[in-house]
Amino acid sequence: MTAREQITRKPDRLSPTATAPLKGAAWKALTAKFPARTVPDSWPASTHSAEEVLERLDRPPLRAANMSTHCARRLAARHILAWLESFPGESWHQRWSASSAHRMGSRWRTEALAWLHARNVNVREEELRSGLLALLCADVFRPDLGWLSENCRRLHWRIAMTVHRDPDGFRRLEELADSGLWDATLGLRARNQLAILLMAKGGVINDITVGDCLELREIEIKTLSLKGGGHSLFYSLLKGLGTFPGDAPATLRGMTVHTGQVGVGQLVDRYSLQFGPARDVIVDYLSERQPVMDYTSLENLSRVLALHFWKNLELHNPGIESFHLTPEVAAAWKHRLQTKTAQRKQPDGSVIDVVSPRRNVVQLMSLVRAFYLDIAQWAAEDPSRWGVWAAPCPISQAECTHKKHISHRKARMDQRTRERLPALPTLVAAADKQLKNARIRLDAVRAAQARQSFTVLGEVFAKATSSTSANPESSTMVTDAAGRRRDLGQAEKRAFWSWAAVEFFRHTGVRIEEMLETSHHSITQYTLPGTGELIPLLQIAPSKTDEERLLVVGPELADVLSAIVCRVRDSTGAIPLVESYDMFEKTWNPPMPLLFQWRSGGQDRRISESLIRRGLTEILQESGLTDAAGEPLHYQPHDFRRIFTTEAIMNGMPPHIAQLILGHKDIGTTMGYKAVYPEEAINGHRAFIARRRELRPSEEYRAPTDVEWDEFLGHFERRKVALGDCGRAYGTSCQHEHSCVRCPLLRVDPAQRPRLQEIQENLTARIDEAEREGWLGEAEGLRVSLAATNAKLAQLGERTRRAATINLGIPTFREIVGRTATLPALKGPATE
Structure with missing residues (x-):
């Protein structure tokens, strides 16, 4: 968190940005395009008498291979049919709907058992479950998808529907699945979903529609919270059969979270604007601009005008009904626009609001300014439609200047590139x-x-x-x-x-x-x-x-x-x-x-x-x-x-x-991506110096005479003093009146440490003498010299410690030098 950010415990009034989010709009459009099959009140299998139903259970493919299993299912089915006969209806499905079973979930067995026990029928709860399975395989009645999703996800339900309802359809799906996937957890889950669809909608695998699959997934997501791509494998398997129409989606993965393209009205209405006429003007304005804009830009413009502009004004100025803003209202709105509020979760689990500067404030104000100017121009062309909404623009041209914003962004991006390119x-x-x-x-x-x-x-x-x-x-x-x-x-x-x-x-x-x-x-x-x-x-x-x-x-x-x-x-x-x-x-x-x-x-x-x-x-x-x-x-x-x-x-x-x-349209954008490095500035400066040198007087670059060369070499000889070397530049005189101990340019020779210590002792003795005799001015000057001497001794100690480092085997310059040049004598002409 930067120093400019401010943390507040109270939520900002503008934090609920979207009261009607667009999430799932694509799913709604898909369900409208592919409706699910409706379940009729009756069909031939649901109108048979109890004896006819039991007779069907005795024949393949509904008859179980194991005799004890078949007998248990048949007997329990008889008891369930007897219980359902106590409810009104002309078909078994109507009687099931009239009972309390479809509302009670798994507790329906309690009601059925109570009714049967009251008539001295001894049956257990597990037996009723097996009887229900036999009746669903026979398509006697069809519980809704929600009831089945909660109560019929066991192994034997899936196996029974595979064997007794549509074995050929399940076999074709198995051939489409990856090797080993059909019997894995994902495959078993897909087979459960297919079995539920057959029990709820009837028919066989080829009869399942896109709408049926959409309805099942919507129930699973909303009721059972079964999210994730692994729950849509059943749809991909059905799609592979080729029975779905050509415009059916290839997969249901992610369909519930994608928004898809929505109308201009929906883009604006997600912010629940209070003043209807202003909402209509924004919708009309976006509709006029829509033909020349891509969808992303249209969505962004709707967010700026509806949320950052008008919704902001409505929240802080209740009852506002005009685009003609007073200077105070406009100034307050522009001030609020400078910052943004984001929620951040803390280590203790609490959530706080973090207020930070908004970087794209110039772009937001530019879009609002364009809104005002466009309406003013359209008002001149069509006064009856736009004239009543024309108003002075509260944003000046100067406030929409991008120069500073672009330079700041360029600096940030260059810094990012300079940090990341070497890494x-x-x-x-x-x-x-x-x-x-x-x-x-x-x-x-x-x-x-x-x-x-x-x-x-x-x-x-x-x-x-x-x-x-x-x-x-x-x-x-x-x-x-x-x-x-x-x-x-x-x-x-x-x-x-x-x-x-x-x-x-x-x-x-x-x-x-x-x-x-x-x-x-x-x-x-x-x-x-x-x-x-x-x-x-x-x-x-x-x-x-x-x-x-x-x-x-x-x-x-x-x-x-x-x-x-x-x-x-x-x-x-x-x-x-x-x-x-x-x-x-x-x-x-x-x-x-x-x-x-x-x-x-x-x-x-x-x-x-x-x-x-x-x-x-x-x-x-x-x-x-x-x-x-x-x-x-x-x-x-x-x-x-x-x-x-x-x-x-x-x-x-x-x-x-x-x-x-x-793929840039402007070369300026390309150069904006290119980071500027200090080496480029250095090389450019050196090139400038070279060009400037060409313009200087030529006599400054002539060959030196023997006298000038001797004077240059003599300068280095004259830098040698008793304590070491003087570091003053060529062509300059001594500025310290040859008081070398005090001079910062003196580089003391380590071999002269005893001499420097003698000077230190001498200065100490002289200071004592000056204090005894009362020479206060002399004592003050000597103390300055003593301090400089102590500093020189400290510098020698530091150099000695650095010289005492461990030798890593790296040769020094004296060890790698190829030859040594001998300086000529000061007197006489220079020699090579």
């Missing part, structure tokens, strides 16, 4: 070491037997079972010495993709979204017309500037790309097609053979930005790098882009070529 080799070495160690651990756990302890890299592990494979021998899950479970297979995956990201970043200088959208199609080659030489190229898909570009692939980058391609290929040699979510445009990209993908939870998916950032953090922790303040050094993916630019230009790449490689 890049250490970071690269740490990433490589982490990957090698992860592979060593992975090889060790694969070679170990199930539940066997083994030691690798000084750590002791015990092999454990895994949720992704039914074979315990193929598990990569271990328990370390502290009792924590660790998946060494997942650790090796994270280490590989962290290493690949570091190498990709530093060799290409691309943005993180561009790296994650790089596909197998991006790797191409170009044949030179003259020589026929093949030049490997990497095509970067359009991102921020909507302009694609090509990079030449060097040998190092080619090795990285080769390692990635070899890793992501499937058993057929092809790279799987993966749908990815564009975090900026809030849309799903079409399936592509992305390079940065992995298989997680039995599904192929794109690697996320958060995983790349966590990987960088793990590498930095491994490397132990620190900044100038001694704090752990942090790398952002964009730091590699600035480092790439700085290295390229410093090593001779023309800035306009670097501009094309980076």
